[in-house]
Amino acid sequence: MSASHAPHATPRATTEGTVYTVTGGDWDEVVQTAAKADDERIVVNMGPQHPSTHGVLRLILEIEGETVTEARCGIGYLHTGIEKNLEFRNWTQGTTFVTRMDYLTSFFNETAYCLGVEKLLGIEDAVPDRATLIRVLLMELNRLSSHLVCIATGGMELGATTIMIYGFRDRELILDAYELITGLRMNHAFIRPGGLAQDLPPGAVDYLRELLKKLRKNLPEYDKLATGNPIFKARMQDVGYLDLTGSMALGATGPILRSAGLPHDLRRSDPYCGYETFDFEVPTADTCDAYGRFLIRLEEMRQSLRIVEQCLDRLEPGPVMVADKKIAWPAQLALGPDGLGNSLDHIKNIMGTSMEALIHHFKLVTEGFRVPPGQAYAAVESPKGELGVHVVSDGGTRPYRVHFRDPSFTNLQAMAAMCEGGQVADVIVAVASIDPVMGGVDR
Amino acid sequence: MTGDQGSGGRPSGNNVPSAREDTAEPIRVQKGMFGANNGGDTSGYGGLVRTVMLPGASARPYGGPGGSFDEIADELEGALEEQGLVPENAIEKTVVDRDELTFHIAREHLVQVARTLRDDPALRFELCTGVSGVHYPGDKGRELHAVYHLRSLTHSRLIRVEVSAPDADPHVPSLVELYPTNDWHERETYDFFGLIFDGHPALTRIMMPDDWQGFPQRKDYPLGGIAIEYKGAQIPAPDQRRSYS
Numbered sequence: 041m042s043a044s045h046a047p048h049a050t051p052r053a054t055t056e057g058t059v060y061t062v063t064g065g066d067w068d069e070v071v072q073t074a075a076k077a078d079d080e081r082i083v084v085n086m087g088p089q090h091p092s093t094h095g096v097l098r099l100i101l102e103i104e105g106e107t108v109t110e111a112r113c114g115i116g117y118l119h120t121g122i123e124k125n126l127e128f129r130n131w132t133q134g135t136t137f138v139t140r141m142d143y144l145t146s147f148f149n150e151t152a153y154c155l156g157v158e159k160l161l162g163i164e165d166a167v168p169d170r171a172t173l174i175r176v177l178l179m180e181l182n183r184l185s186s187h188l189v190c191i192a193t194g195g196m197e198l199g200a201t202t203i204m205i206y207g208f209r210d211r212e213l214i215l216d217a218y219e220l221i222t223g224l225r226m227n228h229a230f231i232r233p234g235g236l237a238q239d240l241p242p243g244a245v246d247y248l249r250e251l252l253k254k255l256r257k258n259l260p261e262y263d264k265l266a267t268g269n270p271i272f273k274a275r276m277q278d279v280g281y282l283d284l285t286g287s288m289a290l291g292a293t294g295p296i297l298r299s300a301g302l303p304h305d306l307r308r309s310d311p312y313c314g315y316e317t318f319d320f321e322v323p324t325a326d327t328c329d330a331y332g333r334f335l336i337r338l339e340e341m342r343q344s345l346r347i348v349e350q351c352l353d354r355l356e357p358g359p360v361m362v363a364d365k366k367i368a369w370p371a372q373l374a375l376g377p378d379g380l381g382n383s384l385d386h387i388k389n390i391m392g393t394s395m396e397a398l399i400h401h402f403k404l405v406t407e408g409f410r411v412p413p414g415q416a417y418a419a420v421e422s423p424k425g426e427l428g429v430h431v432v433s434d435g436g437t438r439p440y441r442v443h444f445r446d447p448s449f450t451n452l453q454a455m456a457a458m459c460e461g462g463q464v465a466d467v468i469v470a471v472a473s474i475d476p477v478m479g480g481v482d483r
Numbered sequence: 484m485t486g487d488q489g490s491g492g493r494p495s496g497n498n499v500p501s502a503r504e505d506t507a508e509p510i511r512v513q514k515g516m517f518g519a520n521n522g523g524d525t526s527g528y529g530g531l532v533r534t535v536m537l538p539g540a541s542a543r544p545y546g547g548p549g550g551s552f553d554e555i556a557d558e559l560e561g562a563l564e565e566q567g568l569v570p571e572n573a574i575e576k577t578v579v580d581r582d583e584l585t586f587h588i589a590r591e592h593l594v595q596v597a598r599t600l601r602d603d604p605a606l607r608f609e610l611c612t613g614v615s616g617v618h619y620p621g622d623k624g625r626e627l628h629a630v631y632h633l634r635s636l637t638h639s640r641l642i643r644v645e646v647s648a649p650d651a652d653p654h655v656p657s658l659v660e661l662y663p664t665n666d667w668h669e670r671e672t673y674d675f676f677g678l679i680f681d682g683h684p685a686l687t688r689i690m691m692p693d694d695w696q697g698f699p700q701r702k703d704y705p706l707g708g709i710a711i712e713y714k715g716a717q718i719p720a721p722d723q724r725r726s727y728s
Contacts, residue, residue, distance in 0.1 A: 058696070060694040115689065115690070116688075116689055116690040116691065116692075119690040119691065121699065121706075123675075123700065124699060124700055124706060125706065125721070127706075128706050128721040128722050128724075129721070159581050159582075160581065162581065288609055288610060289662070289663045289664065290663055290664050291610060291611060291612065291613065291662065291663075291664025291665075292664075293610075302636070304636055309636065309639050310634075310639060310641065406727075407727040408727070413510065413535055413536065413537055413538070414537060414538050414580050414581060415537070415580075415583075415585075415617075415630070415643075416581050416583065417583065417632050417641070417643065419612070419641075426612060426634075428612050428613075428632060430615040430630060430632065432617055434510045434511055434535055434728070435513070435535045435728075436726075436727070436728025437726070437727045437728050438726065438728055440510070440617075441615075441617045441618075441700075443615035443616075443630075445612050445613050445615070445632070445668075449667065449671075450612075450613060450664055450667070450668070452667075453663075453664065453666060453667050482690060483690075
């Protein structure tokens, strides 16, 4: 709304409105000034289309020889306005959007959002145990698949393509399990306010037990390949250093904070979804570097396997959606031969038997449910750190405001602190150890 | 339960909210019963007018897990008093809702309150999870809200701190000096809501292009989009579709 404009953004009136041309003398001036200086200082623009910057992250590095003197991030290239869009859909449709934020941690986004909505509705205790257990199960599998991508791409950026192949091979096994359970490999929208879109399909438990066996067999390979590997260690140790004071000040959570020695994990310190009843450990390191974060991720994957196993042992038959029919939407889905679709029984009921059921179905699908006015904050420990959701309702059928505190966004701020004073090649390692996903950073 | 709105009545459970004084904030006025406002009044409920309020200030005791909300409030009020500040001036109201504690802070005292919350050994909210902006055009004179969630790792607690600023004077003091993590968060809130955080080292846009006009997450900013044709029917853009709120 500002009428003034920057000197390098010359405005031009068109039929579509004012168009600003931002290119021009700006960059040239920087280059000229740099050329005049008689040192070796140069400004390097890395990204946003560089394969080792994790998606569309732009790094602006000022280097002197091989040393990075200043490092800055340019973000926003993947901003899709998901938070704004949520305000124009009903509460249930929200999961379809939030699952696309940090697309590697879909189930965490969905769970955090649903926990927030359930808190606003006051139905936390009404969510069936089976639904909560399946949420935990999916989240822990998701932690594995997210860490596998982190380790795989991190390895690839060091030139270790074997790690990349191994990581994506194992992630694919987990994505197959997602596909079996939700019908989709990514962007599931499976966890809904009040429970789940549908129950586990027949045979899923056996399938998951088989999967656990395979993963148990494959996980030690990362240890064998990388943990003791001298090249790997030389590239990772003492790189991307961020101590506890720095982590706390910059709000960095997840493996970054735990690599500084603090065993802070929301699953332990502020449990949700019944995590206080599970037996697992929170690994830490005291090295504050990329190598410590790598070891923590490896160990967290092992702990996640333990949690998944406990979930499978505890699963009891039961409902996966709250009993309140005014919230439980759509719930009547079934897995047909051609994929997930409407349950034929449900259609028979609403179309042929019960007029009231049809009215309720119609109102729920067109209007959605109302959520009492107020605000709530729900947080889960995503693979990257604290994923917080601030939801506000004005008593209507649509969210009034949803804000995601994405851990990638917050953690990426630590990039400058980790990279300045280091080598250019170490920037890649440091950024990989933050594990930012731009879908989550930019939302 | 789902039709239950207005005075902030909540479903019963073990988290019964504290009694309220009448300092609730109006956020919108609902006309009619079913939300649909295009077309004639076929329901007969079109004359209903109701103001939707956010939960108002709570009265003591605040409760919380193990009475911790009262402890936090006592500590904060005591610490502010020690610093020569009248707690009632700094803390506009204290809201307990859905098992969450919210302090509404007058913006001129925000930095001092945040510093106390961070440094007082009995409070120790060392981790700020950033700021979330909310735009309430219906809350006259307090349209823009900045909402902070502060976490104490020492005591395993979470509180919410909320400040507001009018649309006409969208200024809030920056907390970057206290919580460096708020750097990008405040830039994001500025970018989307036009809230100016005084004292921020470099308050520039972060998500939108530098030359963007307007603040996209404000309620008066349109979502945009175009109508699409689906099986012969025109489906309007999302913000043009019928809303039932």
